[in-house]
Structure formats: C-alpha cells, structure tokens
Amino acid sequence: MRTHHRSLPRPAAALLGSLLLVAAGAGALGAVPAAASPTASAPAAATPLGQIVPAPAKATAGGSAYRITAATRIRVEDGSREARRIGDYLAGVLRPSTGYKLPVTDAEGRDGIRLELHRKDGELGAEGYRLTSDGRSVTVVAREAAGLFHGVQTLRQQLPAKVEADSRQAGPWLVAGGTIEDTPRYAWRGAHLDVSRHFFTVGQVKRYIDELALYKVNKLHLHLSDDQGWRLAIDSWPRLATYGGSTQVGGGAGGYYTKAQYKEIVRYAASRYLEVVPEIDMPSHTNAALASYAELNCDGVAPPLYTGTEVGFSSLCVNKDITYKFVDDVVREVAALTPGRYLHIGGDEAHSTSHEDYVAFMNKVQPIVAKYGKTVVGWHQLTEATPAKGALAQYWGTEGTGAAEKARVAEAAKNGTGLIISPADRTYLDMKYTKDTPLGLSWAGYVEVRRSYDWDPGTYLPGAPSEAVKGVEAPLWSETLSTSAHLDYMAFPRLPGVAELGWSPAATHDWDTYKVRLAAQAPRWDALGIGYYKSPQVPWPAG
Numbered sequence: 001m002r003t004h005h006r007s008l009p010r011p012a013a014a015l016l017g018s019l020l021l022v023a024a025g026a027g028a029l030g031a032v033p034a035a036a037s038p039t040a041s042a043p044a045a046a047t048p049l050g051q052i053v054p055a056p057a058k059a060t061a062g063g064s065a066y067r068i069t070a071a072t073r074i075r076v077e078d079g080s081r082e083a084r085r086i087g088d089y090l091a092g093v094l095r096p097s098t099g100y101k102l103p104v105t106d107a108e109g110r111d112g113i114r115l116e117l118h119r120k121d122g123e124l125g126a127e128g129y130r131l132t133s134d135g136r137s138v139t140v141v142a143r144e145a146a147g148l149f150h151g152v153q154t155l156r157q158q159l160p161a162k163v164e165a166d167s168r169q170a171g172p173w174l175v176a177g178g179t180i181e182d183t184p185r186y187a188w189r190g191a192h193l194d195v196s197r198h199f200f201t202v203g204q205v206k207r208y209i210d211e212l213a214l215y216k217v218n219k220l221h222l223h224l225s226d227d228q229g230w231r232l233a234i235d236s237w238p239r240l241a242t243y244g245g246s247t248q249v250g251g252g253a254g255g256y257y258t259k260a261q262y263k264e265i266v267r268y269a270a271s272r273y274l275e276v277v278p279e280i281d282m283p284s285h286t287n288a289a290l291a292s293y294a295e296l297n298c299d300g301v302a303p304p305l306y307t308g309t310e311v312g313f314s315s316l317c318v319n320k321d322i323t324y325k326f327v328d329d330v331v332r333e334v335a336a337l338t339p340g341r342y343l344h345i346g347g348d349e350a351h352s353t354s355h356e357d358y359v360a361f362m363n364k365v366q367p368i369v370a371k372y373g374k375t376v377v378g379w380h381q382l383t384e385a386t387p388a389k390g391a392l393a394q395y396w397g398t399e400g401t402g403a404a405e406k407a408r409v410a411e412a413a414k415n416g417t418g419l420i421i422s423p424a425d426r427t428y429l430d431m432k433y434t435k436d437t438p439l440g441l442s443w444a445g446y447v448e449v450r451r452s453y454d455w456d457p458g459t460y461l462p463g464a465p466s467e468a469v470k471g472v473e474a475p476l477w478s479e480t481l482s483t484s485a486h487l488d489y490m491a492f493p494r495l496p497g498v499a500e501l502g503w504s505p506a507a508t509h510d511w512d513t514y515k516v517r518l519a520a521q522a523p524r525w526d527a528l529g530i531g532y533y534k535s536p537q538v539p540w541p542a543g
Contacts, residue, residue: 045174046065046177047157047160047176048061048176052157052517053517053521054499054504055500055508055514056154058180060179063134065133065174065175065177066133066134066135066136066138067135067171067173068100068113068173068175072100072102073109073111073112073113074087074091074103074104074112075087075105075106075107075109075112075115076105076106076114076115076116077116077117078106089152089271091103093156093163094159096168097164097167097168098163098168098169098171113137113140114138115151115152116139116140117142118141118143123183124142124144125143125144125147125183126146127144127184127187127216127218128143128147128150128181128183129142129148129150129151130151130179130181131154131155131182132178132179133177135177145273146218149272150182153214156214157524158175160173161526163527164524165527184502185506186469186470186472186503187218187470187471188218188219188392188420188470188471189472189473189502190218190221190502191212191219191220191475191491191499192220192422192473193205193220193223193487194226194430194478195223195224195231195478196228196231196248196288197228197229197248197309197477197479198249198479198481199229199231199248199253199255199256200478200484200487202257202261202264204487207484208487209265209268209269209272211488211528213272213274216503218274218275219277219473220269220275221277221279221344221475222276222277222278223279223281223477224279224334225244225280225286226287228249228254228287228306228308229244229245229248230288230292232257232262233262236330237326239293241256244288244305245288248482251307252482259337266339270339275342277340277344278338278343280343280344281345281346281347282345282346283315283353283358284315284349284352284353285311285314285346285348286314286315287305287306287314289316289326290302290303290314291303291305295322296316296317296320296322296326311349313352314352318353318360318361319357324364327364327368331374335369335372341375342392343369343372343375343377344377345365345366345369345382346379347379347381348378358385359386362382363385375390375391375392376391377393379393379396380397380405380409380419383408387417390418392418392419393413394422395409395419395421395422395423395461398423399423400425406461406462406463407463409461410463411463413463414463414468416468418468418469418470419461419464420471421457421461421471421472421473422474423455424443424475425444425445426447426451426452427472427473427474427498428444429474429476429495432447433447433535434446437533439480440490441479441480449515449533449538452494453494453498454511456501457472471502474494476491488530489533490533492530493518493532496521497514497518515539518538519538519539522540
C-alpha cells in the first residue's frame with residue numbers, strides 16, 4: 001500500500017495553475033468546454049485498425065472503411081435490455097459531436113452500427129468482443145454485455161478524437177475496415193481511488209469512472225476509511241461518518257457518502273461495467289473510527305481527529321469483544337450495499353499492532369467477511385496471517401522490498417492465494433513523475449511513464465506462479481490530491497498503460513510501439529477536458 005509518508009512542501013499556486021488548468025466544473029466524461037463550430041478540414045484518414053489503448057489481442061485490417069453519416073442507425077437486438085442500454089450510451093457519446101440523430105432501434109438491418117450479443121460464442125468469454133468494419137456496417141459482437149461495452153470503447157477510439165466533444169464538429173467519421181478479435185489477459189483490471197485522505201464527491205467519482213471505462217478497467221477499489229476520514233454512513237455506528245468523516249488531510253471539511261449516494265456510485269460503475277470493491281482498512285489506518293468511538297480504544301479514550309499524513313500509529317483494540325461487534329456491523333452494512341463479490345479489509349502498516357495480535361485479528365475478521373457472502377481482499381501483509389480460502393492479496397511492494405517479504409507472498413500464492421499486482425514504484429499513480437512534479441509523493445521513487453508501463457505483472461514477483469496472478473491495479477492515493485484536475489494530472493498518461501498491462505496479451509507489450517499509440521490519445525484527452533502530464537518520453541502531437 002504505502003510506507004514512509006512524509007509531509008511535502010505545498011507547491012506554489014502559480015505552478016499548479018499553469019500545469020493543471022482544466023475545466024474545474026467538468027462532470028462526467030464528455031462534459032468539456034464548448035468546441036468551435038464545424039470548419040472545413042483536409043480529408044482525414046481513418047485511425048489504423050487496432051491502433052488503440054489497450055492494444056487488442058488481434059487486429060486484421062482490410063476492406064473499406066465504414067462512415068457514420070446522418071443516415072446511420074444504431075441497431076440492437078430485439079428484447080435485449082443490455083444491448084439497448086449500451087446502444088443508448090454509444091448514441092450519447094456520438095450525437096453531440098457528429099450532430100446526427102443516430103436512432104437506437106431494434107429494427108432488423110445489415111447496415112449501420114450493430115451491437116449483438118451471441119450468448120453461445122464461448123471464444124469471447126465474459127469480457128471479449130469482435131468488431132468488424134466494412135463499407136456497409138460496423139458490428140460489435142460479444143457473448144456478455146461487458147464485452148459489448150468494451151467493444152464500444154474500441155469503436156470510440158477508432159473514431160477521430162473530436163468525437164468526444166460536446167458540440168458539433170466537422171467529419172468525416174470513419175472506422176477503418178477489418179476485424180478486431182479481443183479478450184482480456186486478466187479478469188482483474190483495477191483502479192483504486194483514495195477518498196479518505198481527501199474526500200471526492202459522487203460527481204467526481206463518476207468522472208473518474210468514465211475515464212477508467214474508456215480503457216476497459218473493470219474494478220473500482222474505493223478506499224473508504226483511514227486515519228483522516230471515514231467516508232460511508234453506517235447506521236449502527238453513525239458517528240463514524242458524521243464525526244469521523246468531518247475532516248481530511250490539512251484540516252478541510254471532509255465529507256461522507258450517504259448510503260443512497262454510495263449506491264449511486266455502485267450503480268453508475270455497474271453501468272460502465274466496473275465492479276466496486278469497497279475497502280474498510282483495519283486494524284490500522286483506523287484513527288477516524290477510534291476518534292468517533294472511545295470504546296474501540298484499548299484505554300477507552302478517544303484520540304483527536306487526525307489531519308496529517310503519517311501512517312501506522314493507529315490500531316483497533318484486538319482483545320476487546322466490541323471490536324468484533326464493530327467489524328461485524330460495518331461489514332454487514334457495507335456488504336448489503338455492495339453487489340460485487342469482494343470486500344477489501346486493508347491490513348497493511350499495522351505498526352502498532354503486534355504480530356500475534358495481527359494474526360488473531362485477521363483470523364477473526366476474515367470469517368466475518370465470508371459470513372456476509374464476500375471474498376476477502378487485503379494488502380499483501382495479509383500473508384503474515386493465514387489468508388482465507390479464495391482470498392486475494394494485493395502486492396504493493398517495490399524493487400527494494402526485502403527478499404523474505406517477497407518470498408512470503410510468493411509462498412502464499414503457491415498455496416492458493418490469488419495476487420493482484422500493484423507495485424508502488426510502477427503502478428502508484430500518486431508517485432511523482434520527476435522531482436519537479438508539483439503534486440504527489442516520492443517515497444517509492446519517481447515513476448515516469450515508461451517505468452509505469454515497461455514491466456510484466458505475470459513475472460513481477462519472484463517465485464509466484466503465473467496462474468496465481470489475477471490481475472493488476474493502479475492505486476491513486478490522495479494525500480496531496482484534492483480536485484479532479486489533480487486526479488487527472490497524476491493518472492494521465494500512466495493509467496492507460498497499467499490498463500493495457502491488464503488487458504493486452506504479453507506479446508503486445510512493447511514500449512516503442514506503445515508510446516506512439518499513447519501519444520495519439522492526447523487529442524482525445526484534450527477533447528474530454530483531461531489535463532495530463534506531457535512526459536518528454538512520449539512523442540506527443542505537435543500543437
């Protein structure tokens with residue numbers, strides 16, 4: 001997760017302003033400043049098939065390009081609610097920029113944009129798709145709705161970047177001819193967002209969800225509790241949110257989600273085929289809870305609320321029965337709000353909890369998670385205890401992590417514990433790019449764009465069987481981040497690279513070809529109002 005946090009000097013407001021100027025009020029992806037009216041432009045060529053992020057498993061170019069026109073219809077299968085919903089989503093992306101009506105219809109026809117679910121197409125799996133483009137139509141086929149949605153993201157990237165604008169643009173709107181056949185490498189392609197150190201509103205979380213969806217991310221790991229703030233209403237322990245959620249790093253107002261607001265985040269994520277994985281961090285990272293209820297402390301005295309950035313000083317009282325009533329109540333309520341399979345229990349940096357107490361705590365807490373129908377996820381320190389059957393350990397170590405710690409995690413993987421690979425010196429999006437980055441931390445080192453992409457999750461942890469690796473995740477901690485502009489600047493351009501590591505076959509991973517595809521994303525980010533770091537390692541378009 002994270003170690004050795006140090007408070008950093010606040011960057012100068014002018015520097016931040018010059019680097020991070022974006023539309024502060026932008027909401028969901030696509031809410032960008034009004035673009036210019038259509039103007040005459042030189043004839044445009046279609047984006048070569050497959051020149052997208054993440055790279056598809058297979059792309060075969062050939063034949064005529066498909067052109068979206070005023071006559072284009074989006075055709076979905078009769079009676080398929082999921083296909084209709086995805087068709088409406090696609091129409092919502094395309095209509096503002098093209099100016100076309102693009103009706104979504106279940107009327108039969110071989111022309112237009114066709115979205116089809118073929119339930120018996122086993123080759124495509126739960127998230128794969130096949131996109132075929134020719135002069136008459138562009139067709140996306142999938143076995144499951146998630147695959148259809150991912151195929152729509154590919155279609156979106158095959159179109160000119162200005163398709164993302166919220167006002168009418170000049171065409172043509174071409175999709176190169178040929179076929180893409182695509183399935184993901186890993187089932188877990190995650191992004192984590194820390195709403196505890198700084199609170200982010202429902203609208204801000206939705207915006208990030210939309211950005212994740214464009215790159216086929218399918219897990220949103222929400223860090224809902226920490227020393228600096230508790231962010232979800234719990235009916236049985238109401239002061240957790242009303243008092244424990246009342247502040248944040250630096251002493252700001254904080255905030256929390258009502259149950260209805262959290263359910264709206266879950267619903268919205270599901271509409272983009274992301275599963276929310278809530279994290280309630282324990283036994284450490286719990287000062288907000290300890291400050292809210294004195295009885296959770298071993299001495300019965302509530303500490304003050306905390307607004308700093310140190311870690312590892314707090315701990316639930318492992319030997320008190322009320323601790324486990326507290327955990328049971330919280331897990332029960334969070335599980336009831338979360339339809340997904342997983343519940344993250346943290347478990348890292350428990351520096352003020354003895355090893356014996358840590359093991360005893362995890363032995364009691366993991367069955368509580370199972371009791372409410374969820375599968376345990378924990379940071380890799382969970383392997384210091386005995387991970388429950390089916391549990392996943394999220395490895396956040398670095399190249400400097402000790403051999404014994406790496407070996408312990410690898411041994412747990414050999415014994416059946418699945419791994420999510422999140423090395424802090426590769427995937428932590430809050431790490432500074434360089435010493436001059438005005439945001440972020442640097443305890444794991446500087447993480448430039450190439451470093452975040454140029455590695456293989458399947459072979460990263462020595463001794464861990466490749467089949468134990470369930471996927472990859474990019475955490476974004478918020479000690480220094482408090483606005484959507486901050487999130488965008490630290491996530492882009494690194495997030496798409498981590499997403500590609502999760503989706504694309506290992507054989508496609510090549511920095512020299514990736515950096516060209518990545519650079520081509522920049523006009524799309526501009527159209528979407530995403531302010532990003534212009535790394536000198538990437539050949540960005542001129543102008």
